Amino acid sequence: MAKKINLPEERKFKRFVGPKFEKSYDPQTNDFVITGYFTSDNVDKMGDIITKEATRAAIADYKQFPTLRLMHQPIPCGKVVAIGEADGLQWNQLSARIVSDDVKKLVAEDILMAMSVGIIVKEFEPVN
Numbered sequence: 363m364a365k366k367i368n369l370p371e372e373r374k375f376k377r378f379v380g381p382k383f384e385k386s387y388d389p390q391t392n393d394f395v396i397t398g399y400f401t402s403d404n405v406d407k408m409g410d411i412i413t414k415e416a417t418r419a420a421i422a423d424y425k426q427f428p429t430l431r432l433m434h435q436p437i438p439c440g441k442v443v444a445i446g447e448a449d450g451l452q453w454n455q456l457s458a459r460i461v462s463d464d465v466k467k468l469v470a471e472d473i474l475m476a477m478s479v480g481i482i483v484k485e486f487e488p489v490n
Contacts, residue, residue, distance in 0.1 A: 439465040
C-alpha cells in the first residue's frame with residue numbers, strides 16, 4: 363500500500379510543471395526549436411520529488427547524449443541544444459531542436475504541449 367505524503371500545498375503534484383513550451387520555426391533552415399520546463403521540485407505524478415540539486419547533478423551526464431525522446435519511449439525526435447543554468451536557462455529548462463516531421467506537426471497543433479523528464483533512480487530518501 364502506498365504511503366501518504368503530507369506536503370505543503372506549493373509542493374503538491376501539478377499536472378504541468380510550467381507553461382506550455384515556447385515554439386520557434388525558421389523556414390530558411392527548417393529549424394523547429396522548443397524551449398520549456400522539463401521538471402520541477404514538486405511531487406510528480408508518480409509521487410516522487412526530483413530536487414534542484416539532483417537535476418543540476420544529472421545535467422552533465424545528460425549532455426553526453428542529449429537525445430530528446432517522444433513520450434518516454436526509445437523514439438528519438440530531437441536534440442537538446444541548451445539545458446540548465448550553464449546554458450543561460452532556468453535550472454529546469456531546456457531548448458531542443460525537433461528533427462522528426464511527425465513530432466513537429468504534433469507540437470505545431472498543440473497536441474504535444476509539455477515536457478517530462480525520464481529518470482533512473484540511483485539514490486533516494488523516503489519522505490515521511
